[in-house]
Amino acid sequence: FLNDVNPEKNADIPAIAKYFSTKGRYEEVNPHLIEDILAVNTSVLQPPSAQCRQIHLTAIIRHGTRYPTAKNVKKMQKLYDLVRSGAPAKDSWLQEIQTQWTMWYTEDMDGRLVQKGVNDHRHLAVRLSKLFPSLISEEKLRGGLIKFITSSKHRCVNSTLSFKAGLTELWGIKDMEFEHAVNDALMRFFDQCTRFVEEVDNNPSALTELDKFKEGPEMKRVEEKMADRLGVPYSHITDDMAEAAFYMCAYEFAIKTVNSPWCRLLDEVDAQVMEYANDLKQYWKRGYGYDINSKSSCTLFHDVFSRLDNVVSQNKLGQQVTEAVTVQIGHAETLLPLITLLGFFKDSDAPTSTNYATQTQRSFRTSLMLPYTANLLLVLYDCGGGDIRLQPLLNEKPVTFPGLADQKASMPLYQDVKKHYRDLLQGCDFETECQIFKHPA
Numbered sequence: 001f002l003n004d005v006n007p008e009k010n011a012d013i014p015a016i017a018k019y020f021s022t023k024g025r026y027e028e029v030n031p032h033l034i035e036d037i038l039a040v041n042t043s044v045l046q047p048p049s050a051q052c053r054q055i056h057l058t059a060i061i062r063h064g065t066r067y068p069t070a071k072n073v074k075k076m077q078k079l080y081d082l083v084r085s086g087a088p089a090k091d092s093w094l095q096e097i098q099t100q101w102t103m104w105y106t107e108d109m110d111g112r113l114v115q116k117g118v119n120d121h122r123h124l125a126v127r128l129s130k131l132f133p134s135l136i137s138e139e140k141l142r143g144g145l146i147k148f149i150t151s152s153k154h155r156c157v158n159s160t161l162s163f164k165a166g167l168t169e170l171w172g173i174k175d176m177e178f179e180h181a182v183n184d185a186l187m188r189f190f191d192q193c194t195r196f197v198e199e200v201d202n203n204p205s206a207l208t209e210l211d212k213f214k215e216g217p218e219m220k221r222v223e224e225k226m227a228d229r230l231g232v233p234y235s236h237i238t239d240d241m242a243e244a245a246f247y248m249c250a251y252e253f254a255i256k257t258v259n260s261p262w263c264r265l266l267d268e269v270d271a272q273v274m275e276y277a278n279d280l281k282q283y284w285k286r287g288y289g290y291d292i293n294s295k296s297s298c299t300l301f302h303d304v305f306s307r308l309d310n311v312v313s314q315n316k317l318g319q320q321v322t323e324a325v326t327v328q329i330g331h332a333e334t335l336l337p338l339i340t341l342l343g344f345f346k347d348s349d350a351p352t353s354t355n356y357a358t359q360t361q362r363s364f365r366t367s368l369m370l371p372y373t374a375n376l377l378l379v380l381y382d383c384g385g386g387d388i389r390l391q392p393l394l395n396e397k398p399v400t401f402p403g404l405a406d407q408k409a410s411m412p413l414y415q416d417v418k419k420h421y422r423d424l425l426q427g428c429d430f431e432t433e434c435q436i437f438k439h440p441a
């Protein structure tokens with residue numbers, strides 16, 4: 001499969017593809033992959049000296065490209081019915097939707113991994129083996145030094161199988177199978193954090209900023225422009241319809257790599273508004289909006305750092321590192337709280353329903369942070385003489401720990417990283433953070 005023809009290579013990319021937020025293709029954040037899906041640039045790692053050896057990799061990865069959830073298929077069906085029931089169109093793209101395009105999304109697809117998602121993980125596995133050849137190696141896989149942990153959701157389990165298949169196909173391994181552990185306490189912590197569930201997830205007022213934005217002037221304008229393009233009264237286009245059009249374009253592109261006629265319903269200005277609405281959802285539901293969003297990931301945070309500590313101690317004692325690589329596969333809801341807890345992509349002002357115009361330069365953009373197969377990589381290096389460093393990468397690109405930016409390149413000393421996160425390392429207790437405090441009446 002190393003000679004796979006990349007169907008994305010010559011694809012006609014919708015102008016709005018870079019705004020698809022959590023429904024975006026990984027290739028949009030790493031465009032060089034469009035040309036060669038297995039390309040890696042090891043020079044981005046830049047260890048401070050040639051002496052540095054990679055001793056461990058933890059990779060926390062979102063599942064690959066998936067079908068829409070049942071909830072969103074329903075919205076897409078409603079939009080399709082509306083467009084089909086309209087008067088015969090003059091525009092050829094609209095005629096195409098009315099006469100040639102058929103609604104093929106069904107509710108039972110409900111967020112399942114698609115073939116493109118299988119490939120996303122197979123290809124990522126091969127790229128990571130090229131980026132970290134001493135860690136992701138056949139010898140280490142066969143020796144049981146590469147561990148896999150996944151959320152129980154079908155799309156994550158299937159992504160895990162695809163990641164493993166990427167490696168076994170690469171090395172032609174046919175005589176062995178490799179296990180994975182299903183661990184929802186670690187990968188779906190959000191479901192088990194009572195305080196998060198009650199105060200955010202099930203709290204209708206938690207997303208007021210998003211709700212108000214959907215009723216605001218920017219969204220209204222998107223809806224009116226869409227109604228004009230469709231030739232229907234303004235009252236027929238709701239915020240759900242605009243969202244459905246955005247999803248139609250996004251899913252047709254992510255799943256089938258086609259620039260579908262649905263993309264004609266939104267221009268770039270509209271897509272930026274839709275992207276902002278999605279960013280509001282992610283910010284308030286999984287990001288900086290509420291403290292509990294990030295605190296719900298305390299268990300995962302401690303799991304990562306205790307593993308890194310074990311590796312450092314084994315290495316110090318000259319023992320073999322027993323967990324050279326840990327691959328953990330979860331959701332956008334797994335990655336974003338952890339990215340937030342670590343302080344990445346924090347802007348000075350919170351995005352709200354009224355500050356769209358001043359948020360254009362925000363760093364919190366889920367299109368860049370959380371496409372399908374988004375990944376946070378933490379790489380430990382031994383640079384000799386007790387000099388242990390930790391490098392963070394997001395989506396295969398080095399990033400710097402916020403507040404540690406002046407450290408040598410993007411690879412601070414592990415002890416400095418631990419000092420920086422001291423409060424979280426000493427606290428951030430899942431049980432304490434996630435319990436609901438009952439105040440006396």
Ligand SMILES: O=P(O)(O)O[C@H]1[C@H](OP(=O)(O)O)[C@@H](OP(=O)(O)O)[C@H](O)[C@@H](O)[C@H]1OP(=O)(O)O
Binds near residue numbers: 068330332333
């Ligand atoms: O908007 P949908 O229904 O697709 O929302 C999904 C989540 O997708 P996201 O909002 O992150 O694009 C999905 O996360 P994923 O990483 O597994 O794709 C999440 O698991 C699922 O529960 C849906 O969340 P929602 O609360 O129903 O919006």
